[in-house]
Amino acid sequence: MINGFAQGLRAYFEAYQILSRLRLWKYFAIPIVLSVIIFFIIGVLSYFLSEDIGNYIANVWFSTFWPWDHGRGTIHNISNMLGAMIVILIGFIVFKYLIMALSAPFIGPISKIIEDDFTGIISEKENSSSFKLLLRGVKIAMRNLLRELLLTLPILFFGLIPVIGLFSTFLIFLLQSYFAGFGNMDPTLERHFTYKESILFVQKNKGIAIGNGFVFMLFLLIPFVGIIFIIPFSVTSATIATLKIINE
Numbered sequence: 355m356i357n358g359f360a361q362g363l364r365a366y367f368e369a370y371q372i373l374s375r376l377r378l379w380k381y382f383a384i385p386i387v388l389s390v391i392i393f394f395i396i397g398v399l400s401y402f403l404s405e406d407i408g409n410y411i412a413n414v415w416f417s418t419f420w421p422w423d424h425g426r427g428t429i430h431n432i433s434n435m436l437g438a439m440i441v442i443l444i445g446f447i448v449f450k451y452l453i454m455a456l457s458a459p460f461i462g463p464i465s466k467i468i469e470d471d472f473t474g475i476i477s478e479k480e481n482s483s484s485f486k487l488l489l490r491g492v493k494i495a496m497r498n499l500l501r502e503l504l505l506t507l508p509i510l511f512f513g514l515i516p517v518i519g520l521f522s523t524f525l526i527f528l529l530q531s532y533f534a535g536f537g538n539m540d541p542t543l544e545r546h547f548t549y550k551e552s553i554l555f556v557q558k559n560k561g562i563a564i565g566n567g568f569v570f571m572l573f574l575l576i577p578f579v580g581i582i583f584i585i586p587f588s589v590t591s592a593t594i595a596t597l598k599i600i601n602e
Contacts, residue, residue, distance in 0.1 A: 355561035362565020365591035385457040454537035458491025459484035535563030538592035
């Protein structure tokens, strides 16, 4: 798995060269615009919802365990911080899956161009229609979203325990990285494997998925610039890493 993780990271160093040589930037215009719009909408919603969620946590959850007036201010501050953390986390998750699902019809053909260049021949394995790519993107996104939430929520609550909380943040980051890398690999896998085979492929090569998604998540932490470059670099590098494994 460590080898795979390193492969997922190394592919990013090849991505810029391929993006420039094949002049792929223009093909990513729509996914980039979608990224900016979705991120802006989620950011605005997060800003307005974080305080409400914090108040809900303070009034419904903490009031049960802390009925005294003394220390109420501290409880509310902790609740607001927790509410902001939950909103940011959910915002990252929602953004990731929305952009992957909606960009699928545009990313599939780009992945095909990269594969033809990688192999040196025009592959006969064509992408499905845009509608089928969208359906598959939504299907993969819904599957992964459900699993990620089921795994993230317990880790998030364990994170409230001192010391263990330090490890939970890292675990959540790795978990998000895995599913982000999964989504980035799927446009290439779609031409080679069925839905179930693609899932097995990623599970077998989870190191590559985590390595690719790790940088994807770091891009999200870069204000504005990260949102612009996140899709071109992550999808191109995921295509390169996936093709190398398939050809082996």
